[in-house]
Amino acid sequence: MANSDRVKVRIPPKAKKGEIIEIKTQLSHDMETGLRKDAAGRTIPRHIVTRFTCTWNGEPVISADWHQAVSANPFSSFFAVASASGKIKLTWFDENGEIFEYVHDILVD
Template sequence: MANSDRVKVRIPAKAKKGEIIEIKAQLSHDMESGQRKDGDGKPIPRRIVNKFTCTWNDEPVISADWYQGVSANPITSFFAAAPASGKIKLTWWDEAGAVYEYVHDIVVE
């Protein structure tokens, strides 16, 4: 599993039960499309993040398949209703097998 220091998030620490909160996240990733060449003219191998998921206490919130059209350092923003206190887990997978995770504790009152 890759280090989560490549992830920036904005998720509230607290919410009221049923409140709609915004979850924003950015992954530091080059999203290399495979179309560019290095200084010697050799193609740079494709390496993109191709899946993103978010769970709240292990219940799915959102899942997305990504393709090479997604920019480098992708930003994700979506809304979720706060069901209960617990853990929000964001996970990204790239084609090289790297997994990036971020877990956030939230208190729902």
């Protein structure tokens, strides 16, 4: 599992029950398409994030399958309804088997 130092996240630390919160994420990743060439003319191998998921206390909030058209350092923004205190878990999977994970504790009152 890759370290979360490549992840930037903006999630409020607390929310009121039923409140709609915005979750913003960005992953530092080249998202190399496999179509570019290096200075020597060799093709740079494809290396992309293929899947992103978010769960709240283990329940799915959002999941997305990504393809080579997603930009480098992909940014995501989405909304969730605050239902209970617990953990919001964000996970990115790349095609080389790397997993980037970030867990955020949220207090819902």
